[in-house]
Amino acid sequence: MQQSTLIKIVSALEAVVLRSFGPEGGQVLFTRDTGQAMLSRSGTCILSALHLEHPLARSVQIPLSVWKHSRGTGDGSKTFILLLASLLRGISKATSRGPSASNANGFTEAAKAAAAPYFANKLLKLASSDLDDLIAVNVVPYGFCVSLEDFTTHSGRLLLASFFHTRVSHVHCSYLSELTCELLNRWKYKSDLPYISFQFLSDNFPALHTPVSGFPVSSSRLIEGQVIHRDFATPCLPITPESSIVHFSAWTERSLESVIAELQSFGVSLLLSAVKQSDAAVALATQAHMSLVECVSEEELTLFVQLSGVTPVSRGCTIQLEHVAALSLCRPILLGTDFFVSKVNPCSLVICGPGEEQTDQYICAIRDAVCMLMTIWEPKHTSETTASCGTLQSEKGTASLDMTPTANKPYGLKKCVFEPGCVIPAGGTFEFLLSRALPNPSSDTNGLPSVSQLLANALLSVPRQIYSHSPKLFLQAQTRIMSLVQNPSNPFSFGLKESTPGPMVDLGLESVTCKYQLILAVVQCATSVLRVDTVLHTRTALHTQSKKHTIFSRASTEDEAED
């Protein structure tokens, strides 16, 4: 496998992603083969929408999406490609430069091919053994923990706002982050553990939002109660408070009349049904002064059952009181039916956008924001690491000076070593700090540049892209952070306290955990693509019959030439 091909592929991906990267980034507009349009600034969406032919490109695309979905971080896929591209470029440069300056041609092809996996293995070793220590010692002290009590406070909002900054148009960031904060606050009481309430929100998100196209974004709002996205099959009758509700999964009973009579005896005035009811059932319900909503989706029913605590009826003959829930109000709204379940006080999100594409984009962004928060506040898997963020800061005040990561062994080999909720100012702070912290021997024994040097250079390419519109700002940011590191007496002058918003805070906040996992994923991906030496093209039975049509025709011609 030629490294130049690899670099070419990754650079092509990078070129697409760059357009939507950073604070000055814009959107990417797709038209799918179905003619459906999609707008996105999400790296995963952009990459998965591309039809990549080369097997290597797919091998970058696939781990990325798998990583995204299994982690559910909802963040970082653009940085993933950027880091990967610059890391691979760095490795390629290092191998082509060669150990001795006298050899102008650098490595021979064979040596080159051997050098790349060597780097890859060393990188993986570095990332899996030392990286978390390095971050804990050199980066975490400059961050702080956002508590979950304060989603109304500055830092919680900032975290969300900076996430939306990477995902939607700038002018709507603040509006959407306010809306999401509000939503999170409304659902917070559900449980004391924030992680669980995020989990609940993320699981039930399909039932909790309503997309409405044709209105400006500023019409998006929260609505009290649960919205069922179906219209009444019977005319909506005014429902007095404390009226009852039954909901059905199926009506199997033939004698509808007796069912309706039984329902009436419970004082039921609203029926929710998962399936479509017959005309006769609708007419009978109308005559009995019951409102009926048909074809309620599975997700909405599940949420309703959770919220109200009723048991769905599956057979018409056994209606009990446990199937009946009390609602405080029910009314038709804009596009659906709105319920107020009296036991709890839920709220639903109505998201508006001028076109469907935009509405979808906002929905994705909010859903991913909840995912991201979930990752940040994921409980630690080991109970050993009990040091809170506050003590970390005081302990490592000196440790950050001498830069001896070996002193912090307890942090090694754990899945999640950082305090839940640990964040750091955005705008390259993490990358600056970590690249500085990486051990920096000029070259190792073979005369090759060290892997930590390669990683540090790759990391710096991220802030370089953030400030790509003005290189001056890049230097300014770097100097500012470096001067803070050199002056550890006041490590908090980033403006982490709300009273003194520093120069960096307007760039927002990002999660340390997400960043750490991102780097791990990048290194793993780079290692796996560098270890590949040949691509074998197999033919399925279908292809042997018609050899003219191969799916990867372009890729195969390239490789045949190589052979």
Add this chain to the structure above:
Amino acid sequence: MSRVEKKAPSVCTDLPLNNAEVCAKLHLMKELLKSCYGPRGRLKHVRNNIGGRVTTSSASSVILPALYSSQPLLNLIKSSVLNHISRFSDCGLFAGVFCLSLLEQARRHELRESLAIKVNKHCLSLCTSYLQRDDCACRVKIDFSSSQNLMTLAGSIVSSKPACLLTEAEKLHISTMAVRAFLQTIPCSSPGPVTLGQTVTVTVRGLPVLDSAMFPGLLVEMHDDFNQTDSSSEPLRTVLFSTSLAGDLAELGDGTIEADPDLDTDLQILDQLLELGKQLVEDEVRLCVCQKVIHPVLQQYLRSHGVVVMERLGMALMEPLGMLSGTQPVATLHARIPSTAYGRVKNLSTKQFGNKTMLHLQPDGEAAVCTAVLCHRNETMLDELKVAWRKTEDVLRLTLKEPSALLGGGCTETHLSAYVKHKGQQEASETAAGLRCSPAEFLLGVKVFCRSLDMVARSLEHDGGSSAMDLNHAHHWTVSADAAGEDMAGGLGLCGCGLVENSSTEWTFLNTEYAEFCPAPLLGDSCRKPTVLDSFTAKVNALQVAVETANLALDVRYVIKDEN
């Protein structure tokens, strides 16, 4: 999978707004929409590639769905405007022209995209907050105690559809009808939440427009003869079936019936139907209406007992009929029909319109259902008239939400433009600091926004004339091509909306530079009434949608098109 096709690579466009081809397409679309705008807009023939029917229209709701572009950016703008139309019916062309002008002007003035987005957003919030203010000089309160403004609003919408080819008298007739129908569908005295009634439209081809009429109650086209047997003035007891009475077992689905071979199921069902008929006769039902088909035997039975039978009513008329007569649709054949399911119709009569004979069902008492019969000379014009009618209906209903209207004839646009320019100049330095740009850049952005608003006002003129604005109230005036060179103070007459008379002395052409000024509100001398009004709700939303869509298009940096 019988065939594996090679997937074509996606077509990518980097920075689409810097691409000359894309810009040319955007320009073309702008020119197309512009040429349709306003009461003197040009018409478009829409015809598909296999020689289908030709539609003549200037309405965005007809033209936009017919446009197809291979450029995703255009489709994005199109779908935003169409979504707006689906919610508000009105101001689709306004949204389209304004959005495309914003894009074009931003490019012409070489404004950075990210800056243009911020300034557009800022200007939009200036406009919306101004329009909501009490002292907004381009907003007119709608007073429901007089029909004056409602008539003007309806008239403006009917005249904005030149493809209807209506004379002044016909326009007046149609807009009067629309206002009457609107008022008819508001229930007079019902406590609690109000449910608005419905207007059913029936179209008749070949009759003059002035024969169009509005009737309380429902007009239902008749499939067979109707013999009015008795003419007693008593209301008729009515039953409404939503299920088929033809004796079929449609609801069985995929199930099977096991029956004794000797049993004749058809006869059994017919017996059941006749049983039902007997109950109807016993309950003194005089009108039996069915959404679907009624078995001929049952029909015959009912007719022989003096019941008027109507079948195949169709889904669309079920709800209005239920509203009119107060019946509850019956869907069961086996159960006894409860007395509450019956309703009443006051009177039945036949009406003749051209070749159509219709049965007129009059409500017993107050019912918010009425029927509009729209007539026009040929089908194309009739279609357009129907579009105009529906739009008028929707716009009039929107006034219930927000009882305001905006001055029409381009005056709102010029007024807003002057206001934004003035406000922008005043607050240039502090706003620029807030948006993190220089005051000069900010003012350039404001200029782009104002120019685009002016462009919409200028689009109203299609006959080679030019557009002007007075420097006092900032209303819009049209200068005809032959009068342009002469002294403008002489013969400009009234402004676009008809509120300001030729009193101001200072003018400026809309595409020229002028010093900013604060548009003065019209003081107490407003004995004049505006002659052209636009829907407030629709226009405010269109303004927002246009700016948001333009911002979105400015934010698109990369286009990927799947060619499969």
